[in-house]
Amino acid sequence: MKAYRADDRVLLLAIPAEQELAALARILIRGSVVALGTADEVSAARSRFAEFDNIMLLDAPPDHVPWRAAAFTKIVVPHQYERILPYLSRELDRLLAPDGEIIHKVASLS
Secondary structure, three states, rough: OOOOOHHHHHEEEEOOOHHHHHHHHHHHOOOOEEEEEOOHHHHHHHHHHHHOOEEEEEOOOOOOOOOOOOOOOEEEEOOOHHHHHHHHHHHHHHHHEEEEEEEEEOOOOO
């Protein structure tokens, strides 16, 4: 896996832990991160990330992301979506920029 660059445009298919998302936003000083969740997850997380201009939380399913094609340089697939990855592949291919990278996140043991 390549390291994140300051100008990456990252799509997270699920909203991660608060510390993880904040750390990523601090790396992406010229980039952005979009994290998907349910309406309840987005609502609960919004106030925790209000200080970050480069985080957008979106109520959308991973198989139908309302975003333009080739918009993301990195897409992070959490372990819980690995089983349905074949179902998501067409949408992820549409969203991934040329030379972009799909990152498969390993489950945390903590």
